[in-house]
Amino acid sequence: MSLRLRLMLVFALVALAAAVSASAIAYWLNRDAVLTRTQNAALDDFRKSLQDNTGSLPLTPTCPELQEAADRMAATSQKYEVLLIDKVTGGGSCAAPSDRDLFTLEVVPESLRKAVNRERPVTDSNRYPYHLYWQRITLDGKPYLVGGAKVIGGGPTGYLLKSLDNERADLNSLAWSLGIATGLALIGSALLAQAAASTVLRPVQRLGDAARRLGEGKLDTRLQVSGTDELADLSRTFNRAAESLEKRVEELSAREAASRRFVADMSHELRTPLTAITAVTEVLEDEAENLDPMIAPAVQLVVSETRRLNDLVENLMEVTRFDAGTARLVLDDVDVADQVTACIDARAWLDAVELDAERGIMALLDPRRLDVILANLIGNALKHGGSPVRVAVRTADDSLVIEVRDHGPGIPEDVLPHVFDRFYKASASRPRSEGSGLGLSIALENAHIHGGEITAANSPDGGAVFTLTLPRGTATESEPDDGDGSGADGDGDGSSPGTAEGNAR
Template sequence: MTKGNKGLLARLRLSSLRLRLVVVFALVALTAAVSASGIAYWLNREAVLKRTQDSALNDFRSEMQNRVATLPLRPTQDDLRRVSEEMTANGAGYQVLLLGERAAGKPIVGASDPDVFTLTDVPTSLREAVDTRRPVTDANPYPYHLFWQRTERNGTPYLVGGTRIDGGGPAGYMFKSLAAEKADLNSLGWSLGIATGLAVIGSVLLAQVAATTVLRPVRRLGEAARQLGEGKLDTRLRVSGADELSDLSRTFNSAAENLQKKVADMSAREESSRRFVADMSHELRTPLTALTAVTEVLEDEQDALDPMIAPAVALVVSETRRLNNLVENLMEVTRFDAGTARLVLDDVDIADQITACIDARAWLDAVELDAERGVVCRLDPRRLDVILANLIGNALKHGGSPVRVSVRTEDGPDGEELVIAVRDHGPGIPEEVLPHVFDRFYKASAQRPRSDGSGLGLSIAMENALIHGGTIAAANSTGEDGAVDGAVFVLRLPRDASAVARALGTGSRQGKGEDA
């Protein structure tokens, strides 16, 4: 992942945290504003309706007592209409309907405005409550009471009230429109809604300010942590204040300082170890050169030596060669560790390269090659030879012949890749060993700690693959019955390692040349 992508992901994470803070602030503000507005609307609604209702009902009761009580016991329809009109003549704001009887069971109706208020506008339940006579007691001095009910007609709310005069007089009903109150309450609702919206907007703005204040130190801490992860161990945060974020910054600075000291100590020890191995390897080369020359002479004369001495000479020759290979491997490892290993690229025919590798080591009869001619890659031929020699040699040593080497090309994430699979038909690699096969000086058999190998071959092969920008994977292959049928090592390299070579500061055969 590139540095730009990492920065983008970090900004998205911070934006997500900012978004969560804003959403929480907005939800809290919205809940509080809606609750307050709802309570205020309900209280004002009840107050407005109660004030209007009480005023109208009290006036209606008073008019009933003053005017209807003067009517005869059996009023005519004209009497009822005249009194109802008189009751509304003073601008009461409501309509009146009086219900009397011309004779028993023969009701008559007198309305102040029959076009506005008729008996059908009076709910049945209200009429039943008005007509119900209640016993007079100390707690109930009146047999009839004033009742009211809110109704709606054509979307307009109305207040309907009714009562009856004691002593057999007519029943009276009033009908008042609440449209003005509804308009006032709608206006109040809009005002409270606008206030709620402004409160939410204000809370979002405050949340932005709060989020910026809180996230700025977090962003600085995240940036410092990224720099620290990129190897800038001298990164420190500026500390100001005494809050929790300041304590976190102090803790980060302390941890960064301790990490810098430990890394410096480890680097110094590692550099010392590398220098020691490199110096030792160089110092051993001079006596090894002499020993090698002597052993070559002894090997040539081995057939003429005393049979008692010949085994000792053979042992000296083999151990000298083993020591020479170990020194060469150690020098190769120190170059990788020191970062001085370089690529020298050339156009390589893979089939020819593999054939040359196995021919030089006399493995032609033990290796089956499945590779098309003409597959040309731009790689370092010497390092590719080292990789192939280690993988094929390891397969022959631990799996036995025949070893099958197959070559193919595939499309990879960064372009076309060369894929070389080396497979044997031996017992395979134990599961507990698989994660360690590329570790230095690791040997799978604890019963054979002193084998012919140095334990560096596969490690060096992996280093040579990595320097090309590739990798090696180890696994066990299985047969049709599911049993392990040998081990397989898969080498993946880019077909053109020029980009990797430029990053390392090297080039082609006309470049800096082979590393010493």
């Protein structure tokens, strides 16, 4: 649930609770006031009318006399019905109602009749033996007030029946009015919540947008700050953090650029003396049989280390091109099986590699860079896993998949996340190896420039499996070789013919 919706919901719930509570209190206060006023007016009028109209009756009136008195009592402005009960001349008792169809003795609750006829002892705190009692009842779904009292001194017992239907209608109108007011309060709270949410969340939204732009690399992103509240302080903190981050990134970028320039310049500067040294070592290698046996091992060491240094310089130059973004693809439609076979044959690996690839699988890619990837993956498998190495080529949807599997001990789980890291050595105690530790990282960069990926895993049957996935067709436009060493002449391919470098396992 969004923050805006939660804020509006909280506002609505608070407003609803407040409106319902206020409406309920107002309703019950008005209800009590209306009913009490009507009830008191009717009972006071009934008490006075009972005294006035029964005081002139004889001690034992006749039934018509009771009826006449009841009719007179019912004719007041309070509009209630009257029932008088008394002993009459000739014996027996008479019940005289003002409306025989509506008000009879059966309408009066039994508990009320008992209370009216119960004589209480007269004391200092109770001056009269009989009192006026009342009760609210419902007849045929309509509310009524029933009251009763006995005339002191042997007079009749009188009851009244007052309709409360008008009061109920008034209270229903009041309830509807309060309900409408509650609804309006709820709508008003929703609008207020919307306004408050917009006021509060707009700076938060701007802060979120600024944070996304900052995450996308737009380090010059800043927020306009106004006010002195907490959100303004947060915006100022964001601006300070963004400014500090921009300065830090500029410093790191400058250092990184300087490092790349240093590596590139160093590699170029080393090529000239290395060319001369390589020529000399080739001559020494050709004359190795004629050299003193005591000198021959030293000459062979110089030759191998010169070649290794030359490979390292070429690899560093290729890495520099990737870091600088100057590496380019020279695309061509190639038969993948022929390309893999050519890579294996050029390095004399035919006896150590099993190839499972059908001819006719065509793909648009850079043949030289594919050769670099395959040389590094297969060479790494041969060096660390031993032969036979199995290379399988297949297609999956619009992708080309090449799996290189060895039958060695596999890759330790703590090494797997780092096999493509530059200069990573699996054993810190043996930092020196035949490779430079750049082979697999160069292979991965060459896969990325094609829009592909390389993954490393351990096979359940033993051994390591490197999986190269490349698109069979690419949207990257073929560009001519601009002299950056990415052409097919083998310069800077990360692996010279006959060798392959990978991160040591």
